[in-house]
Amino acid sequence: MQFTNGTVQEFILLGFEVGQLQRLLILIFFTLLYMLTMAENITIITLVVLDTHLARLPMYILLSNFSWLEICYVNTNIPRMLLDLELSNKIISFSSCFLQFYIFFPLGCTECFFLSSMALDRYLAICHPLRYPQIMSPNFCYSLVTASWVLGFLITIVPVTLISKMSFCGPNIIDHFLCDPGPIMALACPPIPKAPIISLIFVDAAVVLGNIMFIVLSYSSVIVTLMKNSSKGNQVKSFSTISFHLLVVTLFYGPIAGIYVKPGEADSNVTKIVTLCYTAITPFLNPMIYCLRNDQMKEALFRLWRRKVLFFKSKIDSVRKRKGAGNI
Numbered sequence: 001m002q003f004t005n006g007t008v009q010e011f012i013l014l015g016f017e018v019g020q021l022q023r024l025l026i027l028i029f030f031t032l033l034y035m036l037t038m039a040e041n042i043t044i045i046t047l048v049v050l051d052t053h054l055a056r057l058p059m060y061i062l063l064s065n066f067s068w069l070e071i072c073y074v075n076t077n078i079p080r081m082l083l084d085l086e087l088s089n090k091i092i093s094f095s096s097c098f099l100q101f102y103i104f105f106p107l108g109c110t111e112c113f114f115l116s117s118m119a120l121d122r123y124l125a126i127c128h129p130l131r132y133p134q135i136m137s138p139n140f141c142y143s144l145v146t147a148s149w150v151l152g153f154l155i156t157i158v159p160v161t162l163i164s165k166m167s168f169c170g171p172n173i174i175d176h177f178l179c180d181p182g183p184i185m186a187l188a189c190p191p192i193p194k195a196p197i198i199s200l201i202f203v204d205a206a207v208v209l210g211n212i213m214f215i216v217l218s219y220s221s222v223i224v225t226l227m228k229n230s231s232k233g234n235q236v237k238s239f240s241t242i243s244f245h246l247l248v249v250t251l252f253y254g255p256i257a258g259i260y261v262k263p264g265e266a267d268s269n270v271t272k273i274v275t276l277c278y279t280a281i282t283p284f285l286n287p288m289i290y291c292l293r294n295d296q297m298k299e300a301l302f303r304l305w306r307r308k309v310l311f312f313k314s315k316i317d318s319v320r321k322r323k324g325a326g327n328i
Contacts, residue, residue: 008168040287041067058136097179110152119218162196
């Protein structure tokens with residue numbers, strides 16, 4: 001254990017305390033999950049960027065940026081987790097640990113704001129359809145995206161800075177697979193100052209509870225509007241879309257609320273499993289939930305595939321023509 005000026009300079013991420021066979025199975029499973037998650041989200045971004053129709057629609061502008069956020073999110077912790085499963089050396093330096101914490105924690109807050117932005121989009125599309133094209137212009141969508149990123153990182157500066165300035169006199173074992181605020185603060189030298197704890201609770205409550213309230217109000221208004229104004233056929237279609245959005249919200253906020261909002265300390269193994277849900281499982285499921293029954297995404301994929309086929313066909317035809325001209 002290395003010390004500088006009386007504080008720990010490296011941590012050990014305990015990770016998953018399982019046998020060698022179980023660790024190998026976990027490694028294989030999450031490696032495949034990571035690769036599929038990357039492929040899904042890259043596909044969504046590619047489709048929206050290359051398809052001129054989708055690139056102009058507010059929902060897909062938000063969805064493509066949400067996919068980019070998910071890519072950043074999983075790359076903050078999953079590669080490190082896979083490396084620790086593969087290697088016996090699980091040491092992480094003090095600076096690397098807090099760098100991961102500073103990126104991972106704000107990305108989670110950014111996702112909260114993104115989900116609220118997408119709830120706002122559905123609220124305006126269903127409750128104010130006539131004004132929707134004017135309000136949700138591409139410029140406004142990109143402003144929402146920018147605001148989500150900026151707020152997500154700015155609002156976490158104070159708690160992250162305060163926690164990083166705490167003294168850690170040992171032990172240096174973090175009972176987790178990533179540098180999360182709870183396990184880190186558990187290693188701080190007593191007495192633990194109140195300022196980091198208060199700031200962390202304030203951010204968790206403001207971001208998580210504030211965005212949950214906004215989403216609940218938005219979708220409640222949507223459901224009331226659908227019940228009042230829509231025909232039965234439109235109700236079924238709209239409720240189907242809304243249910244997928246609510247499923248994504250539940251998959252993300254459910255585990256987070258259980259860890260960060262619920263008072264008291266949870267069992268470390270439960271915390272690891274719940275953390276895996278919103279850091280690995282949810283980013284994998286989100287693209288499938290949003291796009292599995294989305295006809296516009298399927299049509300865009302078909303258009304892109306057709307363009308590629310026609311492109312390669314024209315290339316083959318041009319090569320054949322050149323060969324034919326050479327033979328003559």
